[in-house]
Amino acid sequence: QVRPVESGGGSVQEGGSLRLSCAVSGDAYLRECMAWFRQAPGKERERVAVLVRRRGDTAYAASVKGRFTISQDNAQDTVYLQMNSLKPEDTGIYYCATSASRYCQLDTTAYSYWGQGTQVTVSS
Numbered sequence: 001q002v003r004p005v006e007s008g009g010g011s012v013q014e015g016g017s018l019r020l021s022c023a024v025s026g027d028a029y030l031r032e033c034m035a036w037f038r039q040a041p042g043k044e045r046e047r048v049a050v051l052v053r054r055r056g057d058t059a060y061a062a063s064v065k066g067r068f069t070i071s072q073d074n075a076q077d078t079v080y081l082q083m084n085s086l087k088p089e090d091t092g093i094y095y096c097a098t099s100a101s102r103y104c105q106l107d108t109t110a111y112s113y114w115g116q117g118t119q120v121t122v123s124s
Contacts, residue, residue: 009118
C-alpha cells in the first residue's frame, strides 16, 4: 500500500507562508515522481509542483513558480511544499500524490496514489 498523508494546511493572510508535508511509504519504484496537486471549487485539479525522486528534478505550474518549492528529505519518505507569498487564488485543497510511471514528470494523469488532502485558505 502506498498511501500519502498530508499535513500542514491552514488559514493564512495574503502574503503569508505555509509548509505542507507529505509522508509517503511503499517501495521507492512506486514513487518515481512525487507531486502536489490542488483543487478549488469549480476548478479543475492542477498539478502545482512535481519532484522526480531519482534525479531530484523539479517543475512547477506557472501560477506558483517562484513562490512554491517542492523538496524531499534525505530518506525520501517525506515530501514538502513550501508556499510563500500566498495569494487568495492559492486557496484550495492540496493533495500529495505519487506515480510509478516513467512519464510522470510530463503526464499529470499518471498518478495512482493520493493523500486525503489538506485545506489551504488564503484570505485577502
